[in-house]
Amino acid sequence: MTHDLTYPAVDNEALDELTAMLPGQVLVPGDPGWEEHSRGWILSVDQRPRAVLTVGETEDVVAAARWAARHGVAISAQPVGHGATTALDDTVLLRTRALREITIDTEQRIARVGAGVKWGELLAVTSELGLTGLVGSSPDPSVVGFCLGGGLSWFGRAYGLAAHSVVAVELVDAAGELRRVTASSDPELFWALCGGGGDFGIVTAMELRLHPAPHVFGGRLLWPIEMARPVLKAFRAVSATAPDALTLWAQLFRFPALDEIPEPLRGGAFVSIDVSYLGSAEEALALLEPCLELPARWLNTLGTVPLAELGSIAAEPVDPMPVSETSGLLRDFDDVAIDRLLAVVGAGSTAPLAVVQVRHLGGALARASAAEGPAGAVLEPYQFFCLGVPVAPEVEAAIQECFAEVRTALGGHTTGRTMFTFLGADDDPGRAFSPGALARLREVKRRTDPDGVFRSNRPVLSRG
Numbered sequence: 102m103t104h105d106l107t108y109p110a111v112d113n114e115a116l117d118e119l120t121a122m123l124p125g126q127v128l129v130p131g132d133p134g135w136e137e138h139s140r141g142w143i144l145s146v147d148q149r150p151r152a153v154l155t156v157g158e159t160e161d162v163v164a165a166a167r168w169a170a171r172h173g174v175a176i177s178a179q180p181v182g183h184g185a186t187t188a189l190d191d192t193v194l195l196r197t198r199a200l201r202e203i204t205i206d207t208e209q210r211i212a213r214v215g216a217g218v219k220w221g222e223l224l225a226v227t228s229e230l231g232l233t234g235l236v237g238s239s240p241d242p243s244v245v246g247f248c249l250g251g252g253l254s255w256f257g258r259a260y261g262l263a264a265h266s267v268v269a270v271e272l273v274d275a276a277g278e279l280r281r282v283t284a285s286s287d288p289e290l291f292w293a294l295c296g297g298g299g300d301f302g303i304v305t306a307m308e309l310r311l312h313p314a315p316h317v318f319g320g321r322l323l324w325p326i327e328m329a330r331p332v333l334k335a336f337r338a339v340s341a342t343a344p345d346a347l348t349l350w351a352q353l354f355r356f357p358a359l360d361e362i363p364e365p366l367r368g369g370a371f372v373s374i375d376v377s378y379l380g381s382a383e384e385a386l387a388l389l390e391p392c393l394e395l396p397a398r399w400l401n402t403l404g405t406v407p408l409a410e411l412g413s414i415a416a417e418p419v420d421p422m423p424v425s426e427t428s429g430l431l432r433d434f435d436d437v438a439i440d441r442l443l444a445v446v447g448a449g450s451t452a453p454l455a456v457v458q459v460r461h462l463g464g465a466l467a468r469a470s471a472a473e474g475p476a477g478a479v480l481e482p483y484q485f486f487c488l489g490v491p492v493a494p495e496v497e498a499a500i501q502e503c504f505a506e507v508r509t510a511l512g513g514h515t516t517g518r519t520m521f522t523f524l525g526a527d528d529d530p531g532r533a534f535s536p537g538a539l540a541r542l543r544e545v546k547r548r549t550d551p552d553g554v555f556r557s558n559r560p561v562l563s564r565g
């Protein structure tokens with residue numbers, strides 16, 4: 102590994118200065134509430150920041166960046182912590198949740214969103230207008246953290262990556278100046294901000310294009326896992342000819358036998374098709390016929406989905422939890438891939454994975470250009486994603502073993518690439534970008550932040 106930047110430890114005098122500048126806003130190890138405030142959403146990542154700063158207003162970010170530059174300390178924004186990694190160790194974490202501005206220009210269909218706004222909060226406002234942002238499966242991630250990483254949305258097939266709908270980024274740069282960056286004010290920096298992560302400044306607000314979503318039809322179809330083969334084949338058949346307005350994800354679930362899991366899911370294993378359609382119920386039901394005619398279905402939640410309740414389709418947990426994940430992009434999902442995947446995680450296996458997901462991509466994601474952001478076009482038609490819940494070290498070992506088996510099983514079908522926001526905690530960001538895009542991101546980092554004032558959870562330059 103090459104070492105491009107070095108980060109000195111934060112000395113106590115420097116921290117005292119920060120605390121004096123922003124009294125009551127800085128926590129250090131040993132302070133009451135440290136445990137809760139210093140951890141990310143992913144509890145299995147033992148992140149060890151040097152201090153946590155609760156930002157109250159934009160001026161606090163300016164003060165923190167100037168302090169960091171003066172003392173040679175790295176700072177990092179972590180609004181929610183869905184992307185927690187140990188790359189953030191020894192940084193000062195900025196909690197930006199107080200930056201909650203939401204301003205909508207309905208004529209231009211542009212939302213200005215503060216760096217603390219979660220997707221659910223933005224959609225609660227835009228749904229009234231029949232407009233949507235490019236939200237993912239959960240309402241919980243911050244809009245800014247999601248867009249900085251690219252952001253794979255339910256509506257990506259219709260409208261592309263979330264990052265490609267960003268029109269301006271307000272950030273505090275390495276000199277501690279508040280700037281509004283656009284494609285014309287600083288084309289290279291703007292390009293890097295459209296999917297290259299949090300390495301280029303502390304973003305205080307973003308302006309995003311909104312998209313029409315007058316009616317969303319969607320929900321979940323669920324069968325026992327014994328139906329996985331015909332369900333996955335129907336998923337593939339429908340997705341192969343789906344219009345861009347229709348997005349399907351197939352999932353295999355294994356629920357633990359815990360009291361908090363309702364019957365009949367408790368201790369059970371299932372296969373689902375999750376659906377989002379930008380259009381009418383009649384059109385969606387016609388498109389979904391091969392899925393709807395499969396026997397032995399346990400559940401059908403299809404119906405009109407208010408935008409503000411989009412998270413109900415995938416119904417992912419919002420409380421912090423331990424998570425291990427692996428993912429990759431698939432060049433196909435043919436019968437061989439289905440058989441090989443099910444041999445590892447299908448009925449009859451004892452796979453210790455809570456979720457194995459295959460998302461259909463394509464559409465506008467594939468039509469993107471390299472000029473829109475470092476992810477460029479996503480040409481692979483499917484993505485696989487596996488999630489385990491490592492409640493104990495021996496469980497984590499079994500999860501990692503199973504991840505390796507899934508990767509081997511799908512090896513002939515993967516391209517080696519994965520999406521930036523789906524990188525595992527220890528994955529190299531080079532897996533998300535072409536060599537050319539990664540080199541360009543590194544060049545932008547060296548130009549805009551030569552002393553390493555900012556550190557992303559997935560730094561584009563390796564640490565020394």
Ligand SMILES: Cc1cc2nc3c(=O)[nH]c(=O)nc-3n(C[C@H](O)[C@H](O)[C@H](O)COP(=O)(O)OP(=O)(O)OC[C@H]3O[C@@H](n4cnc5c(N)ncnc54)[C@H](O)[C@@H]3O)c2cc1C
Binds near residue numbers: 185197252298300
């Ligand atoms: C339950 C769940 C569902 C998910 N679903 C999807 C999905 O459907 N599609 C998808 O693409 N991803 C998905 N993700 C991944 C998630 O979108 C990314 O981890 C995203 O980065 C989370 O942003 P956050 O702000 O919530 O997390 P954080 O961990 O708080 O932030 C992530 C990183 O973003 C950068 N960052 C955040 N805010 C700022 C800022 N103001 N200035 C500078 N840098 C900043 C930092 O580098 C930070 O480490 C999901 C994650 C979870 C846990």
